[in-house]
Amino acid sequence: MGNMAEAEAPIAPPVAADAPPPPTPARVYRHRLPVRIWHWVNAVTLLILLMSGLMIFNAHPRLYWGDYGANADHAWLAIAAQGDTGYLRIGETRIETTGVLGRWTDGEGVVRKLAFPGWATIPTSYDLASGRRWHLLFAWVLAIGLTLYMLWTALGGHLKKDLHVRRGEWAPRHIWHDIKDHARLRFPRGEAAARYGILQKLSYIAVIFLLLPLMIFTGLAMSPGINAAWPWLVEVFGGRQSARSIHFIAASALVAFFLVHIAMVLLAGPVNELRSMVTGWFRLPPEKDA
Amino acid sequence: MTGGGVILPRRRLLAGAGGLVAAVPLLSACDAINEAPLTRKILSMGEEMHQASQRALMDRDALAREFTRADLSPVFRSNGTNLPAGDAYAAHAARGFADWRVAVTGLVNTPLSLSMADIRSMPQRSQITRHDCVEGWSAIGEWTGVQLSRVLAAAGLRDRARYIVFRCADRIGDALYYESCDLVDALHPQTILAWALNRELLPIANGAPLRLRIERQLGYKHAKYLTGIEAVASLDGIGAGKGGFWEDRVDYEWYAGI
Known part of the structure; x- marks a missing residue:
């Protein structure tokens, strides 16, 4: 995952020009313990929330805008089956999804006409009550974990030291440079690999401070009890069915982040990246000879 | 496994x-x-x-949002039972529920047996609220009926009463539907026994002649086809003891404010 070094990180001392190359690459202590714990708790929590969320979606695979929305009302997104064809409809665009969405075959070979397939949901066969139980318990894990993590990033210096976007980094040229490097799969080497790049900073900030809070607040906005306690919350999102739609869109954005995140870990060196998120220690990729 | x-x-x-x-x-x-x-x-x-x-965050009487007639759903969807089976219900429906009775029993000083005329002669409340189904859809409707708190006051709740159980006429599979709530929600000003939807007599699909509205909880708590209201000290021994038909069978949350 990210490259984040502590100021006090024990980077290996520079080596004299005539000395033989160091036997092992320089290591930095990149991820402190709270980062590592939160990362893995979150990985499990978000997976459970996603899969149980897809089960809940299966109970009514239609999305609306506004306060109300049921079968007689216009859905801007729907997953359904017509005859032998499963499809996803967004607006007026219909995409055939037979086998994956709307109509699929389960492990026992039985054809199911549900939105998301059994391998993507908790539990695997239709069970709204269990889906809700998992979702509503792990929502607590996400919310408490995120709150603690936000407090720690703000108070512990992580935010200022590692995620803070410095003035020069906002320059369009700098951002464009980072985009080009990513596109060419050219990852920073040497000491530059110890810090977050601008795209990394922006995506982590977006996930931690925008997407995850948005998931929690749109989730709360769907609760009739919270609606009575905090009537303003559901209004902020434009009504309960809008909150449900935004919840789904933000979840899709998190899935997109996850896919890019995994791709980057694989491309940047999965062993080194994984080890750094387990032990904290990251081996700096050596500078390439000119 | x-x-x-x-x-x-x-x-x-x-x-x-x-x-x-x-x-x-x-x-x-x-x-x-x-x-x-x-x-x-x-x-x-x-x-x-x-x-x-939620109970810590909200006032005991915090209200669910009330909408205007401009916000009503064009079609108010029904769910669960759309027509209770059996001759007895059909006969009641044919007579316009003229002989329908709702029994108020259990831990009360004066058990009651209310006709629909009795219920309509009590002070009424109308509210335009959003109905949220556990499945995810919502519909806005205007409900009219008597506050449950007035009915319970007329019967006189005893000190030991902790929960109110709602008995229904619709049978799903092997058992009659039922639901329950605690006294916070039972005595809430928007908790009403509704006999009208959108200023017309409650349609059969929506629970005629009388259904519960319990506005800070999900749809399955809003028991339809009410035949009885029972004050109890504990939910043990009622159904499978989890406080509701779906709670007993598929493990829906008893507290459905979530």
Whole structure:
């Protein structure tokens, strides 16, 4: 995952020009313990929330805008089956999804006409009550974990030291440079690999401070009890069915982040990246000879 | 959980179809975890935390939002039972529910047997609220009826009463539908026994002649086809003891403010 070094990180001392190359690459202590714990708790929590969320979606695979929305009302997104064809409809665009969405075959070979397939949901066969139980318990894990993590990033210096976007980094040229490097799969080497790049900073900030809070607040906005306690919350999102739609869109954005995140870990060196998120220690990729 | 996946030779797991072969036992293992009694116990902690925090956050009488007639759903969807089976209900419907009675019993000083005329002669409340189904859809409708608190006051709740149980005329499978709530929601100003939807007599699909509106909770709590209201000290011994038809059968949350 990210490259984040502590100021006090024990980077290996520079080596004299005539000395033989160091036997092992320089290591930095990149991820402190709270980062590592939160990362893995979150990985499990978000997976459970996603899969149980897809089960809940299966109970009514239609999305609306506004306060109300049921079968007689216009859905801007729907997953359904017509005859032998499963499809996803967004607006007026219909995409055939037979086998994956709307109509699929389960492990026992039985054809199911549900939105998301059994391998993507908790539990695997239709069970709204269990889906809700998992979702509503792990929502607590996400919310408490995120709150603690936000407090720690703000108070512990992580935010200022590692995620803070410095003035020069906002320059369009700098951002464009980072985009080009990513596109060419050219990852920073040497000491530059110890810090977050601008795209990394922006995506982590977006996930931690925008997407995850948005998931929690749109989730709360769907609760009739919270609606009575905090009537303003559901209004902020434009009504309960809008909150449900935004919840789904933000979840899709998190899935997109996850896919890019995994791709980057694989491309940047999965062993080194994984080890750094387990032990904290990251081996700096050596500078390439000119 | 079966050991089917465990005894597979490693080579087969890694074979081309390995993903699929390995996935099936993995999925059934996940389902076994879901069904384990310990898991269910841990999972139900979520409901308790939500109930405790919601009750701490909201005033006892905090109101669900009330909308205007411009906000009404064009079609108010029904769910669950759309027409209770049986001759008795059909006969009541044919007579316009003229002989329908709602019994108020249990831990009350004066048990009552109310006709629809009795209920309509009490002070009425109308409210345009959003109905949120556990499945995810919502519909806005205008409900008219008597506050449950007035009915309970007329019967006189005894000190030992902690819960109100709602008995229904619709049978699903082997049992009559029922629901329950605690006194916070029973005595809430928007908790009414409704006999009208959108200023017309309640349609049969929506619970004629009388249904519960309990506006800070999900749709399955809003018991339809009401025949009885019973004050009790405990939910033990009623149904399977979890406080509602779906709570007993599929483990829906009893506290459905979530």
